[in-house]
Amino acid sequence: MSRSTGRNAAAATSLFLASILALTACSAPGADSTADDAADDGATTAADGDWTCGTDDVTLDAYLETGFPLSAALFEEFEKQYPNVTFDVREDQFAVITQNAPRVLADNPPDLMRLPQMSDLVGDGLLYNLDEAAAHFGWDEWPASQLAQMRVDDEGRRGDGPLYAMGKNYSMTGVFYNTELAEQIGITEPPATLAELDDMMQKAKDAGITPSDQFNGGATGGLAFPLQLLMASYGSVDPINDWTFQKPGARIDTEDNIKAAEHLKKWIDAGYFADDINSLDYSQMMGRFIDGKSLLIFNGDWESGNLDTQMAGKAGFFLMPPLEEGGKVGAMSAPLTFGISSKAENPECAAFFFDWIATNDEARTIAVEIGGSHPMGPADAFMPEVDADSVTGQTLAAGATIADDNGAMEFIANATGAIYAKSWTPNLQKLAAGEQTAEGLLTAVQADYENDVNG
Amino acid sequence: MNATRTTAAPGRREVVATASTSLEARRRALKARRLRRGWAALGLVVPAAFFYVVFVLRPLALTVQYSLYDWNGVGASTFVGVDNYTRLVEQPELLGSTVNALELIIYFSFVPVILGLLTAATIRKFAASRLALAARTVLFLPQVIPLVAAGIMWTWLLATDGLVNELMRMLGLGSVTRAWLGDTSTALGAVGVIGAWVALGLCLLLLLSGMTKIDPALYEAARIDGAGAVREFFAITLPSVRQEIGVCVTVTVIAALAAFDIVYISTQGGPANSTLVPGLEIYYLGFFSREVGQASALAVVFMVLVLAVVLPIQRLTKEED
Numbered sequence: 001m002s003r004s005t006g007r008n009a010a011a012a013t014s015l016f017l018a019s020i021l022a023l024t025a026c027s028a029p030g031a032d033s034t035a036d037d038a039a040d041d042g043a044t045t046a047a048d049g050d051w052t053c054g055t056d057d058v059t060l061d062a063y064l065e066t067g068f069p070l071s072a073a074l075f076e077e078f079e080k081q082y083p084n085v086t087f088d089v090r091e092d093q094f095a096v097i098t099q100n101a102p103r104v105l106a107d108n109p110p111d112l113m114r115l116p117q118m119s120d121l122v123g124d125g126l127l128y129n130l131d132e133a134a135a136h137f138g139w140d141e142w143p144a145s146q147l148a149q150m151r152v153d154d155e156g157r158r159g160d161g162p163l164y165a166m167g168k169n170y171s172m173t174g175v176f177y178n179t180e181l182a183e184q185i186g187i188t189e190p191p192a193t194l195a196e197l198d199d200m201m202q203k204a205k206d207a208g209i210t211p212s213d214q215f216n217g218g219a220t221g222g223l224a225f226p227l228q229l230l231m232a233s234y235g236s237v238d239p240i241n242d243w244t245f246q247k248p249g250a251r252i253d254t255e256d257n258i259k260a261a262e263h264l265k266k267w268i269d270a271g272y273f274a275d276d277i278n279s280l281d282y283s284q285m286m287g288r289f290i291d292g293k294s295l296l297i298f299n300g301d302w303e304s305g306n307l308d309t310q311m312a313g314k315a316g317f318f319l320m321p322p323l324e325e326g327g328k329v330g331a332m333s334a335p336l337t338f339g340i341s342s343k344a345e346n347p348e349c350a351a352f353f354f355d356w357i358a359t360n361d362e363a364r365t366i367a368v369e370i371g372g373s374h375p376m377g378p379a380d381a382f383m384p385e386v387d388a389d390s391v392t393g394q395t396l397a398a399g400a401t402i403a404d405d406n407g408a409m410e411f412i413a414n415a416t417g418a419i420y421a422k423s424w425t426p427n428l429q430k431l432a433a434g435e436q437t438a439e440g441l442l443t444a445v446q447a448d449y450e451n452d453v454n455g
Numbered sequence: 456m457n458a459t460r461t462t463a464a465p466g467r468r469e470v471v472a473t474a475s476t477s478l479e480a481r482r483r484a485l486k487a488r489r490l491r492r493g494w495a496a497l498g499l500v501v502p503a504a505f506f507y508v509v510f511v512l513r514p515l516a517l518t519v520q521y522s523l524y525d526w527n528g529v530g531a532s533t534f535v536g537v538d539n540y541t542r543l544v545e546q547p548e549l550l551g552s553t554v555n556a557l558e559l560i561i562y563f564s565f566v567p568v569i570l571g572l573l574t575a576a577t578i579r580k581f582a583a584s585r586l587a588l589a590a591r592t593v594l595f596l597p598q599v600i601p602l603v604a605a606g607i608m609w610t611w612l613l614a615t616d617g618l619v620n621e622l623m624r625m626l627g628l629g630s631v632t633r634a635w636l637g638d639t640s641t642a643l644g645a646v647g648v649i650g651a652w653v654a655l656g657l658c659l660l661l662l663l664s665g666m667t668k669i670d671p672a673l674y675e676a677a678r679i680d681g682a683g684a685v686r687e688f689f690a691i692t693l694p695s696v697r698q699e700i701g702v703c704v705t706v707t708v709i710a711a712l713a714a715f716d717i718v719y720i721s722t723q724g725g726p727a728n729s730t731l732v733p734g735l736e737i738y739y740l741g742f743f744s745r746e747v748g749q750a751s752a753l754a755v756v757f758m759v760l761v762l763a764v765v766l767p768i769q770r771l772t773k774e775e776d
Binding site: 028029030098099102103106120123124125126216217218219274275276277278279280417418421422425426427429430432433435436452 | 517520521524526527528529530531532533534614615633634635636637638639722723724725726727728739742743744745747
């Protein structure tokens with residue numbers, strides 16, 4: 001009996017071990033994966049492509065960020081104009097897209113995909129090279145700054161090199177404020193200098209109104225929004241872009257940026273942000289602002305259309321004011337990036353769709369009215385009529401000012417794949433909790449950045 | 456098991472004896488039968504074993520394999536030996552989250568076990584009544600609520616304008632109200648409270664079932680000897696449910712060390728990493744930093760840590776059997 005049990009046990013053990021060995025048969029992970037093929041595919045594009053959606057039935061697989069109605073509206077209009085095209089849409093939260101991006105692009109290649117930080121994806125050969133499409137459609141003749149953030153060079157740095165993504169529109173950040181609450185505290189004009197903004201927030205606090213319910217909880221350091229805008233008020237946007245685009249030797253802990261962080265710290269110490277800032281998420285911030293519970297929020301024009309609907313006539317927008325009146329202004333401004341998998345089935349049709357968004361009058365109207373942001377495309381392209389007093393009207397006008405001042409910056413959170421979750425967010429939360437200094441914040445982020453870029 | 460074997464053995468001997476005459480033939484028939492039984496048993500085990508190997512052992516083996524590579528999850532990988540493990544030692548911040556996990560044991564394990572013991576000892580006396588049934592149901596309810604839902608619910612309760620703070624204000628404790636999950640000094644404790652709330656029901660039910668099995672004569676004897684409720688608890692109840700306590704502690708300690716869902720939903724490791732636990736750290740390393748090798752190395756080290764904490768608890772309860 002015991003012998004047979006022993007034999008069975010031995011047989012079962014051998015079976016287990018044999019199975020494990022067979023199943024994990026040791027080749028290096030990823031070595032023979034799609035990556036190598038993808039790298040080859042990604043480096044070239046169809047030179048003689050017809051760059052249309054043809055006349056046969058085409059289904060474009062799209063993987064999008066949930067919660068933004070712009071894409072659905074564009075798809076609907078495109079399907080109306082090109083009945084042979086159908087969109088097959090899958091939506092996820094942006095954080096989910098960020099973590100899934102490489103695997104989805106490699107294993108389940110979409111024709112259109114909302115992209116997170118993209119230089120890693122290019123490095124792995126997962127994105128379709130759009131240079132041929134750019135030449136065919138004449139995208140190269142658009143203002144170069146529109147496409148710069150979607151170019152990635154051989155070293156994985158953005159700003160230059162082949163084009164690997166396109167924008168549905170380009171968005172921009174600034175300050176939304178509640179005009180009714182502002183009037184209550186005697187303010188009828190947006191602040192012209194940073195000192196006036198300080199004064200505005202102090203007046204709100206004195207009147208018992210929370211100056212700002214900025215989000216900064218969980219894994220989302222929303223204080224990065226005002227911090228980067230303050231950086232633009234204190235200094236030039238170029239060193240910030242160099243840092244975000246990983247230019248060699250670029251630093252975030254510059255003298256100007258430290259002053260900007262100190263200004264933010266001053267706001268925190270003065271009690272201009274909600275007490276529970278470190279537990280506030282984005283939707284709570286929006287909810288409180290729309291309910292009239294705080295004077296202002298630092299946010300982007302993607303909310304313009306929403307605020308025009310939910311706070312009609314009660315919301316305004318201004319760019320972060322400069323140190324001195326009439327000084328240069330800056331804003332975080334980035335295209336709403338979409339890419340094509342290097343293994344996608346219909347890259348030419350997808351590229352045609354990108355071009356259509358930027359050049360078709362109906363599409364541009366949708367981009368403005370539903371997306372709330374400026375469409376991509378040539379500088380002199382069609383623009384729909386927008387009420388100048390609406391929030392959308394104000395953000396579009398602010399966009400023109402940023403373009404004139406050449407003040408657009410890529411979001412500092414996109415410098416590396418992990419810098420936002422692992423460095424900016426915890427350090428900004430420490431700053432809000434009084435556990436970090438302004439200089440300490442930037443020094444810590446710089447150290448993590450170097451670790452990410454070199455490691 | 457033993458009973459089945461002894462009853463089966465004589466039957467088999469009888470059959471074998473009638474079917475063959477020579478000793479050799481009998482032995483051969485016995486062997487053949489054993490072999491057939493062995494194959495039948497194997498046939499029953501193989502499907503389950505297959506799934507176990509594919510979905511448990513294989514990922515485990517792959518995690519160990521990945522931990523020896525520098526790999527971003529998609530591109531080509533480089534074999535780096537134990538570099539990922541040495542980095543864990545060189546960069547202690549990677550292991551910093553372990554301290555939070557160990558602190559969570561107090562909330563996820565000690566609090567529910569102690570509260571569960573006290574509640575069960577109280578309910579035990581009227582265990583058959585409707586009141587006890589109602590109490591059991593209410594206290595067990597958190598167990599059947601998905602952890603994600605529990606996390607969301609508690610996030611609302613613990614918000615600045617949530618029920619917890621409102622109650623405190625009503626009681627005149629307005630000065631201590633705060634964003635419990637958004638304050639670096641209270642966030643881990645607040646997450647712990649959610650965990651304790653979830654685990655209490657399981658511990659209560661386990662301990663109560665253990666207590667109802669205690670012979671009432673023991674309590675009667677103790678009472679005759681002049682023992683009070685406290686003496687009864689320490690002399691009879693506690694030693695009798697030692698095994699159940701062992702199960703409770705094991706399950707809740709693992710829940711504390713492997714905590715992910717409650718933390719992810721309520722704080723995502725924030726504010727300022729004050730609630731970062733190894734589960735989240737592995738997730739961030741693997742999916743955001745795309746350092747699959749490093750994440751796997753941390754996962755392996757962490758698994759060893761869980762075993763190092765849990766195995767002594769197991770042994771302790773076994774020795775007492």
